[in-house]
Amino acid sequence: MNDETQSRPSLPxxxxxxxxxxxxxxxxxxxxxxxxxxxxxxxxxxxxxxxxGWVKVPAGKTVDRKGNPLMIKLKGKVEAFYR
Structure with a gap:
């Protein structure tokens, strides 16, 4: 496990x-x-x-004219981690 954590890049x-x-x-x-x-x-x-302190998530199945999902911004305390 220690070798695995050392090979992971730090989360930006x-x-x-x-x-x-x-x-x-x-x-x-x-x-x-x-x-x-x-x-x-x-x-x-x-x-x-x-x-x-924000994340962007898709707004349901709605897409823009280029076919990309529309995003909404949720605000709060954000934590990123490796599983």
Whole structure:
């Protein structure tokens, strides 16, 4: 377990799952990541920022004209961790 934790990159303050985003870090996604907002685990987070205290999640099945899901921003205490 100790070797595994040393090989994991540190979690950034802001991270996005979209590869086109400047906040996308591919090395982090090689490991399981968990996001907790106000003490509740969320599995559908597209982007987060710990210092600003928000996460972006899809707004149901609604999509924009390019086919990307519409996002809503939820605010609170954000914690990111490896599973």
């Amino acid at each position: 303050d802001r991270l996005s799952v979209d590869p086109r985003s400047p906040h996308h870090v591919a090395a982090v996604f090689e490991h399981g990541i968990g996001i907790r907002l106000n003490g509740k685990d969320h599995t559908n987070v597209e982007e987060y920022c710990i210092s600003e």
